[in-house]
Amino acid sequence: MPEHVLRVGALYPELMNIYADRGNLLLLQKRCQWRGIGFELASVTLTEDLDPDAHDLLYLGGGQDRDQKLCAQDLATAKxxxxxxAVERGVVMFGVCGGLQLLGEFYELDGEKLPGLGxxxxxxxxxRGPRLIGNVAIDVxxxxxxxxxxxxxxxxxRTVLGAGAQPLGRVLRGHGNNGRDGSEGVIGGPRENIxxxxxHGPLLPKNAWFADWLIAxxxxxxxxxxxPLDDTFERAAHASARRAAGV
Amino acid sequence: MIPFAAKLSAARAAGSLARLTGRGGTTLPGKLLLRLDSRAIERLSRNLPEGNVVVSATNGKTTTAAMISSILGREGKRLVHNRAGANMAGGIASTLAGASGWDGRRLDGTFGLFEVDEFWLGSVAEQLQPRALLLSNLFRDQLDRYGELETIAARWAAVAAEKPEHRPLILNADDPLVADLGRNRPRVTYFGVDDDSLAYSELQHASDSKHCRRCGTAYAYDAAYLAHLGHYHCPNCGARRPQPTVVARNVELRGIRSAAFDLHAAGGSVRVELPLPGLYNVYNALGAAALALELGATLNSVAAGLAAVKPAFGRAETVVMGSRDASLLLVKNPAGANEVLRTLALEAQELDLLGVLNDGIADGRDVSWVWDADWELLQGKVRRVTCAGTRAPELALRLKYAGVDPARLRVVEPLDEALDAALSDGTGSLYVLPTYTALIELKRLLSERGVSQEYWR
Structure with missing residues (x-):
């Protein structure tokens, strides 16, 4: 498919990258290139305008509290x-960790309500209570x-889905959105493009099939x-991550 | 109430038993002792007539302390030092218990030198009451265990603020997060590197702490040396890197073997020949030098002590294994791994590597950090990579996506089999890159095969 080019817009990559989000972008890049699909990566950061027609996939990772606050304000005002x-056009919006939180209505922390993208x-x-930490596997x-x-x-x-939202998957092992209701993540939008x-861990290296799903x-x-690609190492890494989660 | 001497002797007996049964014993007696007496570190350390000093950092604690030990040993100090690198409360209590007479009053040494885990710094320093504190760097490390960098920085700030008139602080001027701990505080000595030939034009990928501690604006870097270490200033509020008084210039990096630099300090300057590689060890040496100078060592004994330092176990240590020599290079977080990779990339020949990625608690259960490290530096530089450990496939995958030809990669999860496979394939040097628990496992394997020094006593 040489006529295809995947144009990825990474939102605040210098701030929202705490859990090696670079690994997710690297999977998208290499798996396109190995197939002869063009790949363009652009960074869109604080105060910069986002052109809704310039990207096919927008990526938003996680960051430290301080950085996430900066980005939440910027997203809500400037972008x-x-x-x-972009999402109405069918652009894929993919958020991981802090990125997931900012897809929704708000994130309330330290008595402050960070605005989400809604x-x-x-x-x-x-x-209050411990952070939800550990290996995790979900059924999608x-x-x-x-x-x-x-x-x-x-x-x-702790993330809670409203009546109108679908989880990305059901927790097999681990905590998921809130450690209570077995839901994990979210999927929505006009063509399941949010x-x-x-x-994380990062996600796509451990689940190359999902990188391909996002690319497609x-x-x-x-x-x-x-x-198809030779995914011997990819499959082994997936199996290893599943074993770590006990699935 | 049980007398302290009885608690001490019970704890020590438990440690001897653990060693006899081959289960290490580095931290067990200390943990037990602390359970019997939560103030044991204070009780034992106050019997050190010359007091103690504490070293903390994300990377380089063990090596820096080894350097300080080499310098101070030359100055005739008799040290009580947790040289095996057990640096949480249990390890420090164990070191003190091991150096104590039966009643805990007399110690086998007069001066304490302790490396302390960055997370434990506050509680351990509160008991040790060190007479000087060396804080070197803070990097992204094991987020599942330590949380965000800012959390550690806040804890450190509380420790740094204590006893400003009486406790000298030795700080890395080039790490903005660390340097800021000395703001408005007396008795601070800064160390740093001044060598434009080493500088990157921009920050490396895994850099942290990129925003001004005072106003939140992104720092501008005139020179970035190692992750976020370098010459920085805030374009908004004007905060900038403090001028260090202990400085390295004319740094020469000689591959995986050694490094050299001119050490400038108040007393003059001296050329330091360091038998350890990489800019990261130059930083370790600068911190050690600044602390030793603060304690009254001369520049000459600093240079002699640094020239004589032996690698700490697994930190650029080379052991002979049959017809090959194996260099052990601990990797445990992106900043540390990047320095090891940058150093390896200086070697002229194609490399044979054995990478060991474990996800034990002490490694961090989260292995995402391997995707933050710049394995791309190895592109075109490796002949064969064997990947071992509990998460071996993930490491192989990382290398594949870093541009290493998959035909040069193989996965052999059990460490003993992987070691044999790596040794039997090729000649010359094998570079072993283990995570922390992998290093411990490797140490056990090597001593079973009769090739390693006994560091873990």
Whole structure:
């Protein structure tokens, strides 16, 4: 598919990168390049305008509290309308950890309410009690196939989905959104193009199939149209992450 | 009430038993002793007639303390030192208990030198009451165990603020997070590097602490040396790197073997020949020098002590294994790994590597850090990489995505098999890059094979 180019916009990559989010971007990049799909990566950071037509996939990772506050304010003021317009067009918005939290209505911590993008019906609160930390595996049902995502979670915020929101998966092992209701992450948008999860570690190296799912969704093709790759090491890393989670 | 001497002797007996049964014993007696008496570190350390000093950092604690020990030993100090690197409360209590007479009153040494885990610094320093404190660096490390860097920085700030008139602080001027601990405080000595030939034009990927501690604006770097260490200033409020008085200039990095630099301090300058590689060890040496000078050592004994330092176990230590020599290079977080990789990349020949990635509690259960480290530095530099450990496939995958030809990669999870496979394939040097628990496991394997010194006493 040489005519395809995946244009990725990384939001605040110098701030929201705490759990090696670079690994997620690297998977997208290499797996496109190995297939002859063009790949362009642009950074969009504080105070910069976001062009809703310039990207096929927007990536938002996690950051320290201080940095997340800066980004939340900037998203809500400078970029909210552009992100909403992009998502309406079908651009994939993929948020991990802090990125998941900012997809929703708000994130309440230290008595302060950080505004979210309001793309999906979820709310996050930093509650008293321990951070939710550990290996995690979830069962994900996408395009009629049940598959496993494995990774690591480490979050103080508890996320609760509203009635209008679908979780990305069900927790097999680990805590998930809030440690209580078995839900993990979120998926929504006009064509299931808004995806958020607490799974990092990073997520895509441990689940190369999901990198391909995101690439296909962002390019508007089906997964089966992507050329197969030799995924021997990818499968071994996935198995190793599942073993670590006990699945 | 049980007398302290009885508690001490019970704890020591437990330690001997653990060693006899081959279960280490580095921290067990200390942990037991602290359970019997939570103030044991204070009780024992106050019997050190010359007091003690404390060293903390994310990276380089063990090596820096070894350097200080080499310098102070030359100055005739009799040290009580946790040289095996057991640096949480239990390890420090064990070291003190091991050096004590039966009643805990007389110690086998007059001066304490303790490396302390960055997370434990506050509670341990509160008992040790060190006469000087060396704080070297804070990097992203084991987020699942330590939490965010800012949390550690806040804890350190509380410790640094204590006894400003009486406790000299030795701080790295080049680490903005650390240097800021000396703001408005008397008795601070700063150390740093001044050598433009080493500088990157921009910050490395895994850099932390990029925002001004005072106003939150992103720092501007005139020179970035190692992760976020360098010459920085805040374009908004004007805060800038403090001028260090202990400085390295004309730094020469000689691959994996050694380094040299001109050490400038108040008393003049001296060329230091360091038998350890990499800019990270130059930073360790600067911190050690600044602390030793603060304690009254001469520049000449600083240079002699640094020239004589032996690598700490697994920190650029080389052991002979049959027809090959194996260099052990601990990697445990992105900043430390990057310095090891940067140093390896200086070698001229294609490298044979054995990478060991474990996800034990002491390593951090979260292995995401391997994706933050710049393995891309090894592109075109490796002949063969064997990946071992509990998360071996993830390391192999990281190297594949860093541009290492998959045909040169193999996964052999059990460490003993991986070691044999790596040794039997090739000649010359093998570079072993283990995480912390992998290093301990390797140490046990090596001593079973009769090749290692006994560091873990």
């Amino acid at each position: 909210r309308a552009s992100v909403q317009a 793309l999906v019906d979820l709310r996050t609160t930093r509650e 049902d996408l395009d009629g196939q049940s598959r496993v995502l494995a990774g690591f979670e480490n979050h103080g915020g 995806v958020g999860t607490y799974l 969704r962002a390019l508007g093709v089906s997964e089966t149209e992507l050329a």
